[in-house]
Amino acid sequence: MLSLQRKYFTNVCRQVHFLEAIADKALSGHVVKTIPVETDGQCEVACYDDLMCLSYNIGPKQADRHQCELSKSDHIRDPGNLVPMAGYTYRPTENRCSSSPCSDNATCLSLTETIFQCLCPAGFTGNSCETDIDECQTNQYICPVNEECINTAGSYVCNCVSGVFDDAGVCQLRTGTNCKEIKTAFPSAPDGMYEIQPNNGLSKFWAYCDMTLFGGGWTMCYSTDNLARPKTEVTYDENHPYGTDGYRTDCNNIQFREILFVDETTNETAFFTYKLNSSLLATENYGTQISGLWLGGGVATKSYEYQLRMCDHSFYSGFFISGFKNCYKKCYRWCSDHVSPYFRSASTHPSFAGVAFNVNGHRPLACNMSRPISPDIRNINAMLKAEATNSKDMQHTERRKDPHLFGKRSVDLHR
DSSP: OOOOEOOOOTTSSSEEEEEEEEEEEOOOOOOOEEEEEESHHHHHHHHHTTOOOOEEOOOOOBBBEEEEEEEEOOOOOOOGGGEEEEEEEEEEOOOGGGGGOSOOOEEEEESSSOEEEEETTEEETTSSOEEEEEETTTTTTOOOTTTEEETTEEEEEEESOOOBBBOOOOBOOOOOSHHHHHHHOOTTSSSSSEEEETSOOOOOOEEEOOOEEEEOEEEEBBBBBSSSOTTTTOOTTTTTOOOTOOOOOOTOOOOOSSSEEETTTTTTTEEESSSSOOOOOOGGBBEEESSOOOEEEETTTTTTTTEEEEEEOOOOOEEEEEEOSOOBBBBBBBBTSSSSSSEEEOOGGGGGGGGGEEEOOOOOOGTTTTOOOOEEEOOOOOOOOOOOOOOOTTTTTTOOOTTTTOOOBOOOOOO
């Protein structure tokens, strides 16, 4: 048994112990290098010099040369690949790599008969190369403008968020004055983040657009399991994606005639359509008495017509829908309505803590302190028929979820 040794980059002297040769056999399917040699000893040295070599085949002499084949496996690791081959000699080494200590996608380097090192391919790391590197999270990617990075095993792909390409194959950014406009322009656009450019000259901002529920085109305003101030909390933070407590965007200057509430925990949804043939702006209606009532759809009972309040008051702040009972509620006085369903976020007053989604909210709802809701708005050219049957409404309550979204819902408070 021949032994060779040399010091390598790991500060370990490589020691190779060659085992007895096996005549008329060869290991097939694992050759990493083929070189011509004059003697068997030259093939041994070549195997020693290559950290990937765990065994070698040496062929019969032809034109004063032998064919030396270096293999990255051996007959212990891959016994089925040791095959009869006349005139060849197979020579294995004693090594730890025979037990396959590295991941399937890695190459095992034998340093000594007891020490090995796993050589990871691009995109993997770890002692045995078992960990996929997320190039998207570690900024090790290059994607064209308007395309997002999606991690894959050992690599990544660039995805055109909009799904829309120009004639040159360049991904186009979907923008519009609101999500409904984008949905109209790109009917197959998926749920996700979009750039909104208000038509009144205000600055662009990012907002989550739900392109699925009830025909899609909803601009998702905020997600909260407690308090919210949509009048002033208008900046999207990527650390708080839609559906998680803390998601915010600027819905103040988007015209709307419909408002949607999503219980992100149960995925239940309720939408409301303005009975008057006109649109509203939140920025013009905080604290005002909004005339006219709303028709309910989704899980909202049709036994009521509904009232909308948009509040920025010390008692209650946020969008607030509740059943109408011959008394118009104010942001700080809720007509002692202990019966109708409420859709609201939490009040600052402990008597009205927690969010309310399709339950009476004229009381504390402490059990809903961690159940966020999301109010969303949409404009329409013709009134959506809120009288649609419940079966048709419920077809839309199944929402397609992205891996990065979590359940939330919206609530309103009143007294």
